Amino acid sequence: MTVHHTRQRRHFLQAAAATLILGSLPSFAAEAGKLRIGIIGSGRVGSALGTTWAKAGHTVMFSSLDIEQDKKLAAGIGGNARAGTPREAAAFGEILLVAVPYGALPQVGKDLAELLKGKAVIDTCNPFPNRDGEIANWAREKGAGLASAELLPGARIVRAFNAVGAARMGEAAQRPGPRSGMPMAGDDAAAIALASRLVRDAGFEPVLIGGLAMGKHLMPGTPLAGERSAEEIRKIAATLN
Ligand SMILES: NC(=O)c1ccc[n+]([C@@H]2O[C@H](COP(=O)([O-])OP(=O)(O)OC[C@H]3O[C@@H](n4cnc5c(N)ncnc54)[C@H](OP(=O)(O)O)[C@@H]3O)[C@@H](O)[C@H]2O)c1
Numbered sequence: 001m002t003v004h005h006t007r008q009r010r011h012f013l014q015a016a017a018a019t020l021i022l023g024s025l026p027s028f029a030a031e032a033g034k035l036r037i038g039i040i041g042s043g044r045v046g047s048a049l050g051t052t053w054a055k056a057g058h059t060v061m062f063s064s065l066d067i068e069q070d071k072k073l074a075a076g077i078g079g080n081a082r083a084g085t086p087r088e089a090a091a092f093g094e095i096l097l098v099a100v101p102y103g104a105l106p107q108v109g110k111d112l113a114e115l116l117k118g119k120a121v122i123d124t125c126n127p128f129p130n131r132d133g134e135i136a137n138w139a140r141e142k143g144a145g146l147a148s149a150e151l152l153p154g155a156r157i158v159r160a161f162n163a164v165g166a167a168r169m170g171e172a173a174q175r176p177g178p179r180s181g182m183p184m185a186g187d188d189a190a191a192i193a194l195a196s197r198l199v200r201d202a203g204f205e206p207v208l209i210g211g212l213a214m215g216k217h218l219m220p221g222t223p224l225a226g227e228r229s230a231e232e233i234r235k236i237a238a239t240l241n
Pocket residue numbers: 040041042043044045046063064065066086099100101102104107108124125126127161162163164165166167
């Protein structure tokens with residue numbers, strides 16, 4: 001290789017590196033700052049994760065069908081927590097946690113319609129026919145990830161926290177020792193990056209098992225349910241399609 005070619009190659013590599021660095025700036029910036037998180041559904045899962053994230057320095061807005069309950073919840077946490085209506089929480093959050101019974105998702109999709117467009121959403125919701133009725137059978141047939149995407153149109157959905165107990169979600173960040181993996185599925189890289197950060201701040205190691213279609217494996221009663229290491233999750237996920 002001539003000196004000229006070597007120099008050309010060096011310039012190309014420098015330009016490529018600059019592009020990579022600049023290209024990754026927005027997610028890097030989000031990585032550095034704290035997030036505004038809208039919680040839609042502040043029951044067992046929403047309150048546990050919202051509390052953990054507020055303690056980690058993020059600002060959370062709790063919402064449900066009972067704003068008085070949400071005000072009490074927020075007051076008990078302190079400065080990083082507040083309460084609002086589901087619409088206020090959806091407008092507030094740079095990322096949303098949707099943690100409602102699956103049967104409530106069509107209503108959430110209607111109530112928040114325009115606010116969900118382009119929004120990163122962590123979907124913890126699992127369809128259970130005995131609790132959620134016929135929509136759960138439809139969702140199970142379609143696959144929980146793709147079904148949620150149809151019910152929350154335009155949202156950039158990442159499935160996570162689907163098959164770990166809410167109590168564990170609330171204490172994992174304080175637990176000593178190696179972290180459990182958290183299987184996740186999603187199609188949108190930026191939403192996955194934000195969700196991964198919140199998974200880490202909740203005390204788990206994010207493990208992307210594939211696109212949203214793989215969200216059908218993220219449910220209680222599947223091989224990935226429960227807590228296991230990131231490596232075990234990867235091994236199990238490799239056997240699924
Ligand atoms: N519990 C677990 O260990 C666990 C673990 C993983 C995944 N999940 C899944 O995550 C989801 C949430 O579970 P959870 O145990 O947290 O349920 P939960 O304790 O019953 O809480 C559900 C929350 O959703 C709210 N909600 C219901 N309909 C709503 C609507 N239309 N708009 C806004 N908020 C609404 C409820 O508000 P009100 O109280 O005011 O009615 C409540 O705050 C479920 O799909 C569940 O299958 C649960």
